[in-house]
Amino acid sequence: MRKRVLMNGNDAIGEGAIRAGCDAYFGYPITPQNELTSYMANHMQAHGRVFIQAESEVAAVNMVFGAAVTGRRAMTSSSSPGISLKQEGLSYLAAAELPSVIVNVQRGGPGLGNIAPSQSDYFQATKGGGHGDYHLIVLAPYTVQEMHDFTINAFALADRYRNPVMLLTDGRLGQMMEPLTLYSGLPHKIPPKPWALTGARGRKPNHIRSLLLEEGALEQRNLHLQAKYKTIMNELVGYDEYLTHDATVLVVAYGSSARIARGAVDQARAKGVKAGLLRPITLWPFPRARIRQLARKVHGILVVEMSAGQMIEDVQLSAGDRIPIAFEGRMGGGIPEESAVVRAMQRLAKSSPRSARK
Protein backbone atom coordinates (compact mmCIF):
# COMPACT_ATOMS: atom_id res chain seq x y z
CA MET A 1 0.00 0.00 0.00
CA ARG A 2 1.35 3.42 -0.90
CA LYS A 3 1.48 5.63 2.12
CA ARG A 4 1.74 9.39 1.82
CA VAL A 5 3.37 11.14 4.76
CA LEU A 6 4.91 14.48 5.72
CA MET A 7 8.54 14.13 6.77
CA ASN A 8 11.78 16.00 6.96
CA GLY A 9 14.60 14.89 4.69
CA ASN A 10 16.75 13.36 7.42
CA ASP A 11 13.87 11.22 8.68
CA ALA A 12 13.03 10.27 5.10
CA ILE A 13 16.56 8.90 4.70
CA GLY A 14 16.22 6.97 7.95
CA GLU A 15 12.89 5.45 6.94
CA GLY A 16 14.35 4.66 3.53
CA ALA A 17 17.27 2.82 5.13
CA ILE A 18 14.93 0.80 7.30
CA ARG A 19 12.74 -0.11 4.33
CA ALA A 20 15.84 -1.01 2.34
CA GLY A 21 16.69 -3.58 5.00
CA CYS A 22 19.61 -1.72 6.56
CA ASP A 23 20.90 -4.14 9.21
CA ALA A 24 23.15 -1.80 11.12
CA TYR A 25 23.48 1.95 11.59
CA PHE A 26 26.33 3.72 13.35
CA GLY A 27 26.26 7.46 13.98
CA TYR A 28 27.71 10.31 15.94
CA PRO A 29 25.95 13.61 16.72
CA ILE A 30 26.53 16.49 14.35
CA THR A 31 24.17 19.17 13.07
CA PRO A 32 22.36 19.33 10.62
CA GLN A 33 21.90 15.56 10.38
CA ASN A 34 20.90 14.81 13.99
CA GLU A 35 17.30 13.96 13.13
CA LEU A 36 18.58 10.99 11.15
CA THR A 37 20.61 9.55 14.04
CA SER A 38 17.64 10.00 16.38
CA TYR A 39 15.33 8.40 13.85
CA MET A 40 17.59 5.37 13.66
CA ALA A 41 17.86 5.24 17.46
CA ASN A 42 14.08 5.20 17.65
CA HIS A 43 13.42 2.68 14.92
CA MET A 44 16.35 0.31 14.35
CA GLN A 45 16.08 -1.52 17.64
CA ALA A 46 12.33 -1.87 17.21
CA HIS A 47 13.08 -3.71 13.97
CA GLY A 48 15.64 -5.93 15.69
CA ARG A 49 18.50 -4.18 13.91
CA VAL A 50 21.76 -2.76 15.17
CA PHE A 51 22.06 0.85 16.31
CA ILE A 52 25.14 2.25 18.02
CA GLN A 53 25.94 5.83 18.87
CA ALA A 54 29.66 5.58 18.33
CA GLU A 55 32.38 7.41 20.24
CA SER A 56 33.38 9.32 17.10
CA GLU A 57 32.74 9.54 13.38
CA VAL A 58 35.96 7.60 12.97
CA ALA A 59 34.66 4.74 15.10
CA ALA A 60 31.26 4.87 13.35
CA VAL A 61 32.67 4.38 9.86
CA ASN A 62 34.86 1.54 11.11
CA MET A 63 31.85 -0.11 12.73
CA VAL A 64 30.26 0.11 9.28
CA PHE A 65 33.39 -1.61 8.00
CA GLY A 66 32.92 -4.40 10.55
CA ALA A 67 29.24 -4.82 9.75
CA ALA A 68 29.92 -4.81 6.00
CA VAL A 69 32.64 -7.43 6.47
CA THR A 70 29.91 -9.82 7.64
CA GLY A 71 27.88 -9.18 4.49
CA ARG A 72 25.22 -7.14 6.28
CA ARG A 73 23.83 -3.85 4.99
CA ALA A 74 25.33 -1.01 6.98
CA MET A 75 25.07 2.76 7.01
CA THR A 76 26.52 5.80 8.70
CA SER A 77 25.64 9.46 8.39
CA SER A 78 27.27 12.72 9.29
CA SER A 79 27.82 16.26 8.12
CA SER A 80 30.86 17.87 6.52
CA PRO A 81 33.43 18.01 9.39
CA GLY A 82 32.38 14.53 10.46
CA ILE A 83 32.62 13.27 6.90
CA SER A 84 36.19 14.54 6.79
CA LEU A 85 36.90 12.30 9.77
CA LYS A 86 35.42 9.33 7.92
CA GLN A 87 37.67 9.67 4.89
CA GLU A 88 40.25 7.14 6.03
CA GLY A 89 37.46 4.64 6.62
CA LEU A 90 35.97 5.34 3.19
CA SER A 91 39.30 4.62 1.55
CA TYR A 92 39.46 1.29 3.39
CA LEU A 93 35.84 0.46 2.48
CA ALA A 94 36.55 1.20 -1.18
CA ALA A 95 39.82 -0.73 -1.10
CA ALA A 96 38.22 -3.80 0.45
CA GLU A 97 35.13 -3.40 -1.83
CA LEU A 98 32.70 -3.42 1.06
CA PRO A 99 29.12 -2.42 0.20
CA SER A 100 28.07 0.41 2.51
CA VAL A 101 26.03 3.61 2.54
CA ILE A 102 27.34 6.96 3.79
CA VAL A 103 25.14 10.04 4.10
CA ASN A 104 26.65 13.52 4.05
CA VAL A 105 24.16 16.22 5.04
CA GLN A 106 26.52 19.02 4.07
CA ARG A 107 27.05 22.20 6.09
CA GLY A 108 29.19 25.26 5.55
CA GLY A 109 32.96 24.92 5.67
CA PRO A 110 35.91 24.91 5.74
CA GLY A 111 36.83 24.09 9.32
CA LEU A 112 34.04 23.93 11.84
CA GLY A 113 32.21 26.32 9.50
CA ASN A 114 28.57 26.69 10.41
CA ILE A 115 25.44 24.58 10.40
CA ALA A 116 23.83 26.16 7.35
CA PRO A 117 23.40 24.16 4.13
CA SER A 118 26.28 24.01 1.69
CA GLN A 119 27.57 22.05 -1.28
CA SER A 120 31.25 22.54 -0.66
CA ASP A 121 32.11 18.86 -0.18
CA TYR A 122 31.66 18.03 -3.87
CA PHE A 123 35.38 17.54 -4.52
CA GLN A 124 35.77 15.38 -1.44
CA ALA A 125 32.78 13.23 -2.35
CA THR A 126 33.40 12.76 -6.06
CA LYS A 127 37.17 12.73 -6.38
CA GLY A 128 37.99 10.20 -3.70
CA GLY A 129 38.36 12.17 -0.49
CA GLY A 130 40.63 9.70 1.25
CA HIS A 131 43.98 8.38 0.09
CA GLY A 132 44.50 6.22 -2.96
CA ASP A 133 42.80 5.80 -6.34
CA TYR A 134 39.18 5.11 -5.61
CA HIS A 135 35.68 6.40 -6.17
CA LEU A 136 32.49 6.40 -4.22
CA ILE A 137 29.23 6.22 -6.10
CA VAL A 138 27.67 9.61 -5.27
CA LEU A 139 23.92 10.25 -5.44
CA ALA A 140 22.42 13.74 -5.16
CA PRO A 141 18.75 13.90 -4.14
CA TYR A 142 16.83 17.16 -4.54
CA THR A 143 13.51 16.48 -2.84
CA VAL A 144 12.54 14.75 0.38
CA GLN A 145 11.01 12.04 -1.80
CA GLU A 146 14.39 11.50 -3.44
CA MET A 147 16.15 11.48 -0.06
CA HIS A 148 13.97 8.46 0.68
CA ASP A 149 14.12 6.77 -2.71
CA PHE A 150 17.84 7.29 -3.31
CA THR A 151 18.67 5.82 0.09
CA ILE A 152 16.87 2.64 -0.90
CA ASN A 153 18.66 2.64 -4.24
CA ALA A 154 22.00 3.32 -2.52
CA PHE A 155 21.86 -0.01 -0.70
CA ALA A 156 21.09 -1.83 -3.94
CA LEU A 157 23.93 -0.12 -5.81
CA ALA A 158 26.38 -0.75 -2.97
CA ASP A 159 25.64 -4.46 -3.16
CA ARG A 160 25.58 -4.59 -6.94
CA TYR A 161 28.98 -2.99 -7.36
CA ARG A 162 30.55 -3.94 -4.01
CA ASN A 163 31.30 -0.28 -3.45
CA PRO A 164 30.56 2.37 -0.85
CA VAL A 165 27.76 4.72 -1.95
CA MET A 166 27.46 8.28 -0.69
CA LEU A 167 24.23 10.21 -0.52
CA LEU A 168 25.41 13.81 -0.90
CA THR A 169 22.79 16.20 0.35
CA ASP A 170 22.70 19.30 2.52
CA GLY A 171 21.21 20.78 5.66
CA ARG A 172 18.38 22.42 3.78
CA LEU A 173 17.11 19.19 2.27
CA GLY A 174 17.80 17.38 5.52
CA GLN A 175 15.69 19.71 7.62
CA MET A 176 12.88 20.74 5.28
CA MET A 177 9.57 18.91 5.34
CA GLU A 178 7.75 17.69 2.26
CA PRO A 179 5.09 15.12 1.52
CA LEU A 180 6.45 11.86 0.20
CA THR A 181 5.27 8.40 -0.72
CA LEU A 182 6.97 5.76 1.36
CA TYR A 183 8.55 2.84 -0.39
CA SER A 184 6.28 -0.16 -0.03
CA GLY A 185 8.26 -2.80 -1.92
CA LEU A 186 10.50 -5.45 -0.48
CA PRO A 187 14.14 -4.71 0.27
CA HIS A 188 16.26 -5.56 -2.75
CA LYS A 189 17.61 -9.09 -2.79
CA ILE A 190 21.10 -9.38 -1.37
CA PRO A 191 23.40 -10.93 -3.93
CA PRO A 192 25.47 -13.88 -2.70
CA LYS A 193 28.48 -12.69 -0.72
CA PRO A 194 30.88 -15.62 -0.65
CA TRP A 195 33.61 -13.23 0.42
CA ALA A 196 31.91 -12.27 3.70
CA LEU A 197 33.40 -13.23 7.05
CA THR A 198 30.95 -15.53 8.80
CA GLY A 199 33.32 -18.08 10.31
CA ALA A 200 35.22 -20.54 8.12
CA ARG A 201 32.71 -23.34 8.46
CA GLY A 202 33.30 -25.98 5.79
CA ARG A 203 35.32 -23.59 3.65
CA LYS A 204 38.71 -21.98 3.51
CA PRO A 205 39.09 -18.90 5.68
CA ASN A 206 38.06 -15.59 4.11
CA HIS A 207 40.21 -12.53 4.53
CA ILE A 208 39.23 -8.90 4.13
CA ARG A 209 42.37 -6.95 3.48
CA SER A 210 43.76 -3.94 1.73
CA LEU A 211 47.42 -4.43 2.64
CA LEU A 212 48.93 -6.03 -0.44
CA LEU A 213 52.66 -6.24 -0.09
CA GLU A 214 53.32 -9.03 -2.57
CA GLU A 215 55.05 -7.85 -5.73
CA GLY A 216 52.41 -6.52 -8.15
CA ALA A 217 49.45 -7.46 -5.96
CA LEU A 218 48.42 -3.91 -5.19
CA GLU A 219 48.67 -2.90 -8.82
CA GLN A 220 46.40 -5.80 -9.71
CA ARG A 221 43.89 -4.69 -7.06
CA ASN A 222 43.98 -1.18 -8.50
CA LEU A 223 43.49 -2.42 -12.05
CA HIS A 224 40.51 -4.43 -10.85
CA LEU A 225 39.03 -1.38 -9.10
CA GLN A 226 39.53 0.83 -12.16
CA ALA A 227 37.84 -1.76 -14.38
CA LYS A 228 34.91 -1.77 -11.99
CA TYR A 229 34.74 2.03 -11.98
CA LYS A 230 34.65 1.96 -15.77
CA THR A 231 31.71 -0.43 -15.68
CA ILE A 232 29.95 1.87 -13.23
CA MET A 233 30.61 4.87 -15.50
CA ASN A 234 29.05 2.97 -18.40
CA GLU A 235 26.03 1.69 -16.54
CA LEU A 236 25.05 4.12 -13.86
CA VAL A 237 25.07 7.75 -15.03
CA GLY A 238 21.85 9.41 -13.92
CA TYR A 239 20.48 12.89 -14.60
CA ASP A 240 17.24 14.75 -15.00
CA GLU A 241 16.43 17.39 -17.63
CA TYR A 242 13.96 20.24 -17.66
CA LEU A 243 13.18 22.21 -20.83
CA THR A 244 16.49 21.36 -22.45
CA HIS A 245 14.93 20.40 -25.82
CA ASP A 246 15.12 23.94 -27.21
CA ALA A 247 17.34 25.57 -24.61
CA THR A 248 20.03 28.03 -25.61
CA VAL A 249 21.19 28.59 -22.06
CA LEU A 250 21.82 25.44 -20.06
CA VAL A 251 21.89 25.49 -16.29
CA VAL A 252 23.66 22.66 -14.52
CA ALA A 253 22.91 22.27 -10.82
CA TYR A 254 22.30 19.47 -8.33
CA GLY A 255 20.48 19.06 -5.03
CA SER A 256 19.24 22.24 -3.35
CA SER A 257 20.78 24.43 -6.05
CA ALA A 258 18.82 22.56 -8.70
CA ARG A 259 15.56 23.51 -6.98
CA ILE A 260 16.53 27.16 -7.17
CA ALA A 261 17.77 26.77 -10.73
CA ARG A 262 14.53 25.15 -11.83
CA GLY A 263 12.52 28.11 -10.60
CA ALA A 264 15.01 30.42 -12.27
CA VAL A 265 14.62 28.58 -15.59
CA ASP A 266 10.87 29.28 -15.53
CA GLN A 267 11.48 32.95 -14.74
CA ALA A 268 14.15 33.27 -17.40
CA ARG A 269 11.79 31.77 -19.98
CA ALA A 270 9.14 34.34 -18.98
CA LYS A 271 11.77 36.99 -19.76
CA GLY A 272 12.53 35.52 -23.14
CA VAL A 273 15.68 33.49 -22.36
CA LYS A 274 15.37 29.94 -23.62
CA ALA A 275 16.72 28.29 -20.53
CA GLY A 276 16.89 24.61 -19.60
CA LEU A 277 18.17 22.63 -16.62
CA LEU A 278 20.31 19.54 -16.42
CA ARG A 279 20.40 18.12 -12.95
CA PRO A 280 23.00 15.42 -12.31
CA ILE A 281 21.53 12.68 -10.12
CA THR A 282 24.77 10.76 -9.99
CA LEU A 283 27.65 13.14 -9.23
CA TRP A 284 30.01 10.24 -9.69
CA PRO A 285 29.77 8.92 -12.30
CA PHE A 286 29.17 12.39 -13.75
CA PRO A 287 26.88 12.83 -16.79
CA ARG A 288 29.78 13.92 -18.98
CA ALA A 289 28.52 12.59 -22.29
CA ARG A 290 25.12 14.26 -22.03
CA ILE A 291 26.64 17.61 -21.07
CA ARG A 292 29.09 17.31 -23.98
CA GLN A 293 26.13 16.66 -26.28
CA LEU A 294 24.11 19.61 -24.97
CA ALA A 295 27.19 21.87 -25.13
CA ARG A 296 27.12 21.44 -28.93
CA LYS A 297 23.74 23.12 -29.25
CA VAL A 298 23.42 25.65 -26.40
CA HIS A 299 25.06 29.08 -26.42
CA GLY A 300 26.32 29.00 -22.87
CA ILE A 301 26.24 27.04 -19.64
CA LEU A 302 25.57 28.39 -16.17
CA VAL A 303 26.62 26.27 -13.20
CA VAL A 304 24.86 26.97 -9.90
CA GLU A 305 26.32 25.63 -6.67
CA MET A 306 26.39 26.44 -2.98
CA SER A 307 30.17 26.53 -3.08
CA ALA A 308 33.02 28.48 -4.66
CA GLY A 309 32.51 26.37 -7.78
CA GLN A 310 33.47 22.72 -7.61
CA MET A 311 31.17 20.80 -9.93
CA ILE A 312 31.88 23.48 -12.53
CA GLU A 313 35.24 21.76 -13.13
CA ASP A 314 33.46 18.59 -14.22
CA VAL A 315 31.15 20.66 -16.42
CA GLN A 316 34.18 22.34 -18.00
CA LEU A 317 35.80 18.96 -18.61
CA SER A 318 32.61 17.73 -20.22
CA ALA A 319 31.74 20.76 -22.34
CA GLY A 320 35.21 21.86 -23.37
CA ASP A 321 35.88 25.50 -24.20
CA ARG A 322 33.58 25.95 -27.21
CA ILE A 323 31.05 27.99 -25.24
CA PRO A 324 31.18 30.27 -22.22
CA ILE A 325 30.65 28.56 -18.88
CA ALA A 326 29.55 30.91 -16.11
CA PHE A 327 29.13 30.35 -12.42
CA GLU A 328 26.61 31.58 -9.88
CA GLY A 329 27.00 30.48 -6.30
CA ARG A 330 27.36 31.35 -2.68
CA MET A 331 29.55 29.98 0.08
CA GLY A 332 29.54 29.55 3.82
CA GLY A 333 25.89 28.61 4.13
CA GLY A 334 24.55 31.27 1.77
CA ILE A 335 21.84 30.17 -0.64
CA PRO A 336 21.80 31.57 -4.19
CA GLU A 337 18.75 33.67 -4.92
CA GLU A 338 16.51 32.76 -7.81
CA SER A 339 16.68 36.32 -9.12
CA ALA A 340 20.48 36.24 -9.12
CA VAL A 341 20.44 33.01 -11.11
CA VAL A 342 18.00 34.57 -13.61
CA ARG A 343 20.26 37.60 -14.03
CA ALA A 344 23.26 35.34 -14.57
CA MET A 345 21.34 33.52 -17.32
CA GLN A 346 20.38 36.82 -18.96
CA ARG A 347 24.00 37.98 -18.89
CA LEU A 348 25.11 34.71 -20.40
CA ALA A 349 22.45 34.86 -23.11
CA LYS A 350 23.63 38.36 -24.11
CA SER A 351 27.38 37.75 -23.95
CA SER A 352 27.57 34.40 -25.67
CA PRO A 353 29.40 34.66 -29.00
CA ARG A 354 27.23 31.94 -30.47
CA SER A 355 24.05 33.89 -29.66
CA ALA A 356 25.63 37.06 -31.05
CA ARG A 357 26.15 35.38 -34.41
CA LYS A 358 22.44 34.75 -34.77
Place this chain on the structure above:
Amino acid sequence: MSPSRKPSKTSRRSVYHRPVSLVNKPTHFCPGCGHGTAHKLIAEVLDSLKIREKTIGVAPVGCAVMAYYYLNCDISEAAHGRTPAVATGIKRCLPDRIVFSYQGDGDLAAIGMAETIHAANRGENITVIFVNNSVYGMTGGQMAPTTLSGQKTVTSPCGRDARTMGSPIRVCELLNTLDAPWHIERVALDSPAGIRKTRKALLTAFKGQMEGKGYSLIEILSPCPIHMRLSPMEAVRFVKEGMIPAFPLGVFRMGGKPAV
Protein backbone atom coordinates in the same frame (compact mmCIF):
# COMPACT_ATOMS: atom_id res chain seq x y z
CA MET B 1 46.55 -29.60 25.16
CA SER B 2 44.70 -32.45 23.63
CA PRO B 3 46.10 -33.55 20.30
CA SER B 4 44.15 -31.89 17.56
CA ARG B 5 45.44 -34.12 14.80
CA LYS B 6 45.54 -37.85 14.72
CA PRO B 7 49.01 -39.19 15.46
CA SER B 8 50.72 -40.62 12.44
CA LYS B 9 51.10 -44.38 12.30
CA THR B 10 54.83 -44.23 12.72
CA SER B 11 54.88 -42.27 15.96
CA ARG B 12 54.31 -44.31 19.06
CA ARG B 13 53.08 -41.67 21.38
CA SER B 14 52.32 -38.16 20.30
CA VAL B 15 52.65 -35.50 22.95
CA TYR B 16 52.21 -32.42 20.86
CA HIS B 17 50.70 -31.39 17.54
CA ARG B 18 50.46 -28.22 15.60
CA PRO B 19 46.98 -26.80 16.24
CA VAL B 20 44.57 -27.03 13.29
CA SER B 21 43.90 -23.32 13.82
CA LEU B 22 47.54 -22.54 13.06
CA VAL B 23 48.65 -22.55 9.44
CA ASN B 24 51.76 -24.66 8.82
CA LYS B 25 53.97 -21.84 7.68
CA PRO B 26 57.09 -20.10 8.98
CA THR B 27 56.24 -16.65 10.29
CA HIS B 28 57.81 -13.39 9.15
CA PHE B 29 58.36 -12.38 12.77
CA CYS B 30 61.89 -11.61 13.94
CA PRO B 31 63.84 -14.19 15.96
CA GLY B 32 62.69 -14.14 19.57
CA CYS B 33 59.51 -12.17 18.85
CA GLY B 34 56.53 -12.98 21.05
CA HIS B 35 53.88 -12.76 18.32
CA GLY B 36 54.53 -16.30 17.09
CA THR B 37 53.97 -17.68 20.58
CA ALA B 38 50.85 -15.55 21.06
CA HIS B 39 49.47 -16.74 17.70
CA LYS B 40 50.11 -20.34 18.65
CA LEU B 41 48.35 -19.92 22.00
CA ILE B 42 45.30 -18.41 20.31
CA ALA B 43 45.27 -21.30 17.84
CA GLU B 44 45.46 -23.82 20.65
CA VAL B 45 42.56 -22.17 22.43
CA LEU B 46 40.42 -22.05 19.27
CA ASP B 47 41.17 -25.76 18.81
CA SER B 48 40.40 -26.77 22.34
CA LEU B 49 37.13 -24.84 22.41
CA LYS B 50 36.32 -26.11 18.89
CA ILE B 51 35.43 -22.62 17.71
CA ARG B 52 37.78 -22.15 14.77
CA GLU B 53 34.91 -22.36 12.27
CA LYS B 54 32.84 -19.74 14.03
CA THR B 55 35.63 -17.34 14.89
CA ILE B 56 36.35 -14.03 13.15
CA GLY B 57 39.56 -12.23 14.01
CA VAL B 58 40.43 -8.60 13.46
CA ALA B 59 44.09 -7.92 12.76
CA PRO B 60 45.69 -4.61 13.61
CA VAL B 61 48.03 -2.33 11.75
CA GLY B 62 51.50 -3.26 12.90
CA CYS B 63 53.59 -6.41 13.01
CA ALA B 64 50.55 -8.66 13.44
CA VAL B 65 48.67 -7.26 10.44
CA MET B 66 49.40 -10.47 8.55
CA ALA B 67 47.76 -12.66 11.19
CA TYR B 68 45.68 -14.15 8.36
CA TYR B 69 48.82 -15.87 7.09
CA TYR B 70 49.10 -17.84 10.30
CA LEU B 71 45.70 -18.19 11.91
CA ASN B 72 43.40 -20.56 10.09
CA CYS B 73 40.16 -18.63 10.59
CA ASP B 74 38.26 -15.74 9.00
CA ILE B 75 40.18 -12.51 9.54
CA SER B 76 39.64 -8.88 8.65
CA GLU B 77 42.15 -6.10 8.64
CA ALA B 78 41.24 -2.85 10.32
CA ALA B 79 42.54 0.67 9.98
CA HIS B 80 45.18 1.58 12.57
CA GLY B 81 43.58 1.62 16.00
CA ARG B 82 40.05 0.99 14.75
CA THR B 83 40.25 -2.68 15.53
CA PRO B 84 37.70 -2.66 18.39
CA ALA B 85 35.26 -0.64 16.26
CA VAL B 86 35.52 -3.16 13.42
CA ALA B 87 35.18 -6.01 15.93
CA THR B 88 32.09 -4.26 17.34
CA GLY B 89 30.50 -4.05 13.90
CA ILE B 90 31.17 -7.73 13.26
CA LYS B 91 29.98 -8.96 16.64
CA ARG B 92 26.78 -6.90 16.66
CA CYS B 93 25.86 -8.29 13.24
CA LEU B 94 26.84 -11.87 14.07
CA PRO B 95 26.34 -12.23 17.83
CA ASP B 96 26.67 -16.01 17.74
CA ARG B 97 30.19 -15.90 16.28
CA ILE B 98 33.36 -15.53 18.31
CA VAL B 99 35.11 -12.25 17.58
CA PHE B 100 38.56 -11.26 18.75
CA SER B 101 40.86 -8.37 18.04
CA TYR B 102 44.62 -8.73 18.14
CA GLN B 103 46.39 -5.45 18.77
CA GLY B 104 49.76 -4.04 19.61
CA ASP B 105 50.49 -1.25 22.04
CA GLY B 106 50.54 1.52 19.42
CA ASP B 107 47.32 0.30 17.83
CA LEU B 108 45.46 -0.22 21.10
CA ALA B 109 46.81 2.39 23.49
CA ALA B 110 47.85 5.28 21.24
CA ILE B 111 45.89 5.79 18.04
CA GLY B 112 43.07 3.46 19.08
CA MET B 113 42.64 4.42 22.71
CA ALA B 114 39.20 5.93 22.15
CA GLU B 115 37.93 2.79 20.41
CA THR B 116 39.53 0.63 23.11
CA ILE B 117 37.88 2.43 25.99
CA HIS B 118 34.48 2.72 24.39
CA ALA B 119 34.26 -0.89 23.22
CA ALA B 120 35.16 -1.89 26.78
CA ASN B 121 32.68 0.58 28.24
CA ARG B 122 29.87 -0.77 26.08
CA GLY B 123 30.78 -4.23 27.30
CA GLU B 124 31.02 -5.56 23.76
CA ASN B 125 31.08 -9.35 23.92
CA ILE B 126 34.47 -9.58 22.24
CA THR B 127 37.94 -10.65 23.28
CA VAL B 128 40.74 -8.12 22.90
CA ILE B 129 44.23 -9.58 22.80
CA PHE B 130 46.68 -6.84 23.59
CA VAL B 131 50.30 -7.61 22.84
CA ASN B 132 52.39 -5.11 24.77
CA ASN B 133 56.05 -5.18 23.78
CA SER B 134 56.79 -1.56 24.72
CA VAL B 135 57.69 -0.39 21.19
CA TYR B 136 56.32 0.11 17.70
CA GLY B 137 57.72 -2.89 15.87
CA MET B 138 56.77 -2.72 12.21
CA THR B 139 57.70 0.93 11.76
CA GLY B 140 61.11 0.50 13.29
CA GLY B 141 61.16 0.76 17.05
CA GLN B 142 59.52 4.08 17.90
CA MET B 143 58.33 5.02 21.37
CA ALA B 144 54.98 3.46 22.29
CA PRO B 145 52.51 4.54 24.97
CA THR B 146 53.83 1.57 26.95
CA THR B 147 57.53 2.35 26.52
CA LEU B 148 59.13 2.29 29.96
CA SER B 149 60.50 5.42 31.58
CA GLY B 150 64.09 5.80 30.50
CA GLN B 151 63.73 3.24 27.69
CA LYS B 152 65.60 4.20 24.55
CA THR B 153 63.80 4.02 21.24
CA VAL B 154 64.42 5.66 17.87
CA THR B 155 62.04 8.49 18.87
CA SER B 156 63.22 8.71 22.47
CA PRO B 157 66.95 8.38 21.80
CA CYS B 158 67.91 9.68 25.25
CA GLY B 159 65.36 7.51 26.96
CA ARG B 160 61.67 8.19 27.61
CA ASP B 161 61.41 11.25 29.81
CA ALA B 162 58.20 11.22 31.82
CA ARG B 163 58.24 15.01 32.10
CA THR B 164 57.72 15.55 28.38
CA MET B 165 56.79 12.15 26.96
CA GLY B 166 54.48 10.78 29.61
CA SER B 167 54.74 7.60 31.61
CA PRO B 168 53.85 4.12 30.36
CA ILE B 169 50.08 3.67 30.19
CA ARG B 170 48.75 0.75 32.20
CA VAL B 171 45.80 -0.32 30.08
CA CYS B 172 44.39 -3.01 32.38
CA GLU B 173 44.30 -0.62 35.31
CA LEU B 174 42.73 2.07 33.14
CA LEU B 175 39.96 -0.20 31.86
CA ASN B 176 39.38 -1.55 35.33
CA THR B 177 37.79 1.78 36.26
CA LEU B 178 34.88 0.98 33.90
CA ASP B 179 31.74 -0.87 34.93
CA ALA B 180 31.17 -3.07 31.92
CA PRO B 181 34.22 -5.29 31.33
CA TRP B 182 33.94 -8.91 32.39
CA HIS B 183 37.52 -10.13 32.32
CA ILE B 184 40.72 -8.06 32.41
CA GLU B 185 44.01 -9.83 32.92
CA ARG B 186 47.70 -9.17 32.36
CA VAL B 187 50.08 -12.04 31.63
CA ALA B 188 53.62 -12.28 30.26
CA LEU B 189 55.53 -14.44 27.82
CA ASP B 190 58.54 -14.39 30.11
CA SER B 191 58.82 -18.09 30.95
CA PRO B 192 57.19 -21.44 30.21
CA ALA B 193 54.99 -20.86 33.24
CA GLY B 194 54.04 -17.44 31.86
CA ILE B 195 53.17 -18.98 28.51
CA ARG B 196 50.93 -21.54 30.22
CA LYS B 197 49.25 -18.77 32.20
CA THR B 198 48.72 -16.81 29.01
CA ARG B 199 47.03 -19.79 27.39
CA LYS B 200 44.77 -20.17 30.41
CA ALA B 201 43.85 -16.50 30.39
CA LEU B 202 42.97 -16.68 26.69
CA LEU B 203 40.94 -19.82 27.28
CA THR B 204 38.97 -18.14 30.07
CA ALA B 205 38.37 -15.05 27.92
CA PHE B 206 37.16 -16.96 24.84
CA LYS B 207 35.03 -19.28 26.97
CA GLY B 208 33.46 -16.28 28.62
CA GLN B 209 32.63 -14.81 25.25
CA MET B 210 31.03 -18.09 24.19
CA GLU B 211 28.86 -17.89 27.29
CA GLY B 212 27.95 -14.29 26.52
CA LYS B 213 29.75 -12.93 29.57
CA GLY B 214 30.99 -9.81 27.82
CA TYR B 215 34.14 -7.85 27.22
CA SER B 216 37.51 -9.40 27.92
CA LEU B 217 41.00 -7.98 27.47
CA ILE B 218 44.12 -10.04 27.89
CA GLU B 219 47.29 -7.98 27.94
CA ILE B 220 50.33 -10.05 27.02
CA LEU B 221 53.74 -8.64 27.86
CA SER B 222 55.90 -9.83 25.03
CA PRO B 223 59.52 -9.58 23.89
CA CYS B 224 60.62 -7.59 20.84
CA PRO B 225 64.37 -8.29 20.78
CA ILE B 226 65.16 -6.21 17.71
CA HIS B 227 63.62 -2.99 18.98
CA MET B 228 64.47 -3.58 22.61
CA ARG B 229 67.99 -3.80 21.16
CA LEU B 230 68.58 -7.04 23.01
CA SER B 231 69.28 -10.67 22.21
CA PRO B 232 66.22 -12.96 22.35
CA MET B 233 67.20 -14.22 25.80
CA GLU B 234 67.95 -10.74 27.08
CA ALA B 235 64.61 -9.55 25.72
CA VAL B 236 62.79 -12.19 27.72
CA ARG B 237 64.71 -11.03 30.77
CA PHE B 238 63.70 -7.45 29.98
CA VAL B 239 60.05 -8.54 29.98
CA LYS B 240 60.53 -10.19 33.36
CA GLU B 241 62.74 -7.62 35.05
CA GLY B 242 61.84 -4.41 33.22
CA MET B 243 58.25 -4.68 32.10
CA ILE B 244 56.60 -6.75 34.83
CA PRO B 245 57.53 -4.28 37.59
CA ALA B 246 56.02 -1.49 35.49
CA PHE B 247 53.01 -3.59 34.44
CA PRO B 248 52.09 -5.86 37.34
CA LEU B 249 50.65 -9.20 36.30
CA GLY B 250 47.35 -10.48 37.52
CA VAL B 251 43.63 -10.72 37.10
CA PHE B 252 42.22 -7.22 37.38
CA ARG B 253 38.65 -8.15 36.71
CA MET B 254 36.85 -11.43 36.70
CA GLY B 255 33.13 -11.82 36.54
CA GLY B 256 32.16 -8.23 36.10
CA LYS B 257 33.44 -6.86 39.41
CA PRO B 258 36.80 -5.32 40.16
CA ALA B 259 39.11 -8.11 41.33
CA VAL B 260 41.62 -5.77 42.94
